[in-house]
Every structure is written in C-alpha cells, then in structure tokens.
Amino acid sequence: MIAKKTQQILDGLDELFPDAHCELVHRNSYEMAVAVVLSAQTTDASVNKVTPGLFEQFPDAAALASGDIRQIEHCIASLGLYHNKAKAIQGMAQGIHERFHDEVPDTMDDLVSLPGVGRKCANVILSECYGIPSLAVDTHVDRISKRLRLADPDDTVYQVEQKLRKKIPEERWIKTHHQMIFFGRYLCHARNPECARCPFVSICKEKNKNL
Ligand code: SF4
Structure with a gap:
C-alpha cells in the first residue's frame, strides 16, 4: 500500500505539473x-x-x-x-x-x-x-528524492531508484519521473530552491534554508 507521505508527494506533483513530459525533442x-x-x-x-x-x-x-x-x-x-x-x-x-x-x-x-x-x-x-515502466534517476530525481526523504542522503543513484520503485506504484513511474524532473528544473533548483511556493515544506529536509 502506498504510504501517506508518498501519496502527498504524488498528489502535489500532479497539481504542480500535470503535463510533465520528456523535453528532449525526438521522432523515433x-x-x-x-x-x-x-x-x-x-x-x-x-x-x-x-x-x-x-x-x-x-x-x-x-x-x-x-x-x-x-x-x-x-x-x-x-x-x-x-x-x-x-x-x-x-x-x-x-x-x-x-x-x-x-x-x-x-x-x-x-x-x-x-x-x-x-x-x-x-x-x-x-x-x-x-512505454515500459521505468524510473530513471538523474541529478534532479536524485536531489528531490533525498530532499523529500524518499531516499537517504548517502544513497547511490541505484539505491535511490530501488527505493522509488518500492514506494511509488509502477503505473506512476513514468509520470513521476517527468514530474520530479520538472520540479527540480523549475522549482526545487539545486541552488536557491523556491521554497515559498513549494507544497512539500512539511516533508522537506532542506526547507529551512530559504524560509
Ligand atoms: S521546501 Fe524547498 S528545498 Fe524543500 S522540496 Fe520544496 S522547494 Fe525543494
């Protein structure tokens, strides 16, 4: 069963970025x-x-x-x-x-x-x-997972991927991957994240830096 905190994150991402998608232009x-x-x-x-x-x-x-x-x-x-x-x-x-x-x-x-x-x-x-359910962990997904306590600070990218796969329902993997990238790219930047407009302040490890 999906944990309450994970559900809160998925719901928040849905509200923020309902149309998150791959931004690499490709035809095949x-x-x-x-x-x-x-x-x-x-x-x-x-x-x-x-x-x-x-x-x-x-x-x-x-x-x-x-x-x-x-x-x-x-x-x-x-x-x-x-x-x-x-x-x-x-x-x-x-x-x-x-x-x-x-x-x-x-x-x-x-x-x-x-x-x-x-x-x-x-x-x-x-x-x-x-369209095969997968969870790619890039720099954004790694950072966001750790800030939102879905993974531990010292986890390798492989460990982050395995934790996300356990916590997030498989049918959400592809969408959540894109949403976490959008979240990292457009709101929770590596430096100077925009915490004031973030819905995850109550969960986040690093919220106090900017609030
Ligand atoms: S509170 Fe700030 S650092 Fe934490 S997830 Fe939100 S934007 Fe990122």
Missing part, C-alpha cells in the same frame, strides 16, 4: 537514444539545438555508425565534452547497427551493453520509446 527511438546520451551534464535545451542538424546528416544508426567522427563532433560542438560524446553516440550507433539490426533494443541488459548507455539512459529509453 534512434533519435531518443542519441539525444539522451548527449544530455549528460548539459540541458535538454542545449541538446535540442544540435540534434536537428545532427539528424539531418545522420538520419539513422547505420549512418551515424559509419559517419566521419570530425563531422559528428562539428554537429555537437556547442555541447560540453563533445569529443567524448561524439565517440559515445557513434559507439552506441555501431552497437545498434551491428548487433541489433538497426533497432534500439528494448531491454535493460541489451541497452546497457551499448557503449555510452548507462542505467539512467536505458531507463529513459525504455519508458520514452517503449
């Missing part, structure tokens, strides 16, 4: 997989600026797999770490092309076997591309 699973790998340590808005040009030149996994690495770097040069990211998306595309017949896989094990794809990216791909 290949584009989603590339965009999510590129989104590491940068904003979705920055990724959305480079992906239209990238996908025009490299429209599918086969094209990206055999693409000129300097041309790939050129397309994503406005992102930080673009050398490594170019290598990562090309390695991932080669794996998709050579081992999965140009189809982005739909299981955790297959996804994390691809270069550049960690558990967080795999969870995003599973939920966004295939």
